[in-house]
Amino acid sequence: KAGVTQTPRYLIKTRGQQVTLSCSPISGHRSVSWYQQTPGQGLQFLFEYFSETQRNKGNFPGRFSGRQFSNSRSEMNVSTLELGDSALYLCASSLAFRPGAGNEQFFGPGTRLTVL
Amino acid sequence: GESVGLHLPTLSVQEGDNSIINCAYSNSASDYFIWYKQESGKGPQFIIDIRSNMDKRQGQRVTVLLNKTVKHLSLQIAATQPGDSAVYFCAEGQSGSARQLTFGSGTQLTVLP
Numbered sequence: 001k002a003g004v005t006q007t008p009r010y011l012i013k014t015r016g017q018q019v020t021l022s023c024s025p026i027s028g029h030r031s032v033s034w035y036q037q038t039p040g041q042g043l044q045f046l047f048e049y050f051s052e053t054q055r056n057k058g059n060f061p062g063r064f065s066g067r068q069f070s071n072s073r074s075e076m077n078v079s080t081l082e083l084g085d086s087a088l089y090l091c092a093s094s095l096a097f098r099p100g101a102g103n104e105q106f107f108g109p110g111t112r113l114t115v116l
Numbered sequence: 117g118e119s120v121g122l123h124l125p126t127l128s129v130q131e132g133d134n135s136i137i138n139c140a141y142s143n144s145a146s147d148y149f150i151w152y153k154q155e156s157g158k159g160p161q162f163i164i165d166i167r168s169n170m171d172k173r174q175g176q177r178v179t180v181l182l183n184k185t186v187k188h189l190s191l192q193i194a195a196t197q198p199g200d201s202a203v204y205f206c207a208e209g210q211s212g213s214a215r216q217l218t219f220g221s222g223t224q225l226t227v228l229p
Contacts, residue, residue, distance in 0.1 A: 004159070033217075043160070043205065043219035056216050090159050104150070105217070107159030 002027065004093050004108035012114045018079040021111045025072050025093030031055075032074040033105060034066060037088040046089075049074050050097035078113075086115045128226045135193040137223045139206035142187060146208035150217070151180060151191045155202045163191070163204075167211070193225075201227045 005024045013019050025032050034046040045058040049068035066076040072093075078085055092105040129135045141149070147168035152160035164175045166182050166189075173180050179192040189206050203222040210216075 035219075042221045043207075045216050045218070048216075058216065092159075104162045104165065106162065107152075109157070109159050 004091055004106055006091050006108040006111050008111060009109065010112045012116060013081050014116050015081055015083060017081050018077060019081060019113060020075055020077045021089055023074045023091030023108060025074070026106055029093035029095055030072050031094045031097040032068055032072065033092045034074070034076050035090040035092065037090055037110070043090070046076065048097055055097050081115045083115050086113060088112050125221070126224045126226070128228055129196050130228050131196060131198060133196055135196045135200070135225060137191045137204050137225065139189040139220050140187060141189060141206070141208045143208060143218070144187070145210055148209045148211045149180070149182060149189050150207045150209070152205045152207065153202045154205065154222070160205060196227050198227050198229070201225055
């Protein structure tokens with residue numbers, strides 16, 4: 001079974017631009033969560049989607065948004081990029097959207113975003 | 117806000133020895149805890165989880181211990197191997213609510229030959 005895939009793997013943008021990242025979950029998984037990982041802040045939860053609906057959102061500004069399609073694939077968008085948005089963006093999929101045994105999250109390799 | 121933190125940022129162990137990685141959590145409402153391993157250039161990989169109704173859970177070469185009294189979590193790796201070198205994160209969540217895992221800052225485990 002293929003794992004979580006994320007595209008692109010690396011991205012370089014300049015301040016003020018916008019970016020869209022893509023995530024394909026494991027087949028059969030309907031929940032997709034997004035995380036931002038930086039050396040200073042560690043892993044921080046962005047949002048989670050299940051059945052095309054955002055179920056939960058972390059403490060990030062409205063410049064960060066996402067969506068999920070009917071095939072469970074998800075995209076996240078960051079508008080008006082800032083230098084501080086440089087990070088590894090991780091996507092994780094799971095069967096359902098509530099944490100618990102039997103509903104582990106499986107992470108993709110991430111997209112490394114650099115904002116210049 | 118409440119968060120999960122790790123006691124030590126780095127840990128070096130000899131190959132073959134046992135490793136113990138510690139984690140403190142502060143959200144008393146958390147009832148689900150997970151350990152992840154992240155190798156360079158990869159996303160976090162699930163290792164083992166434990167519910168708050170358990171004190172100990174064992175997997176292959178790994179054991180997680182949960183002490184709810186002092187809000188402490190530990191990961192024990194038996195017979196540490198070079199392939200165990202990675203950053204280890206603990207995470208906490210609440211199984212009765214929508215997912216919002218809170219991750220610790222991570223411990224870099226280095227296995228010495």
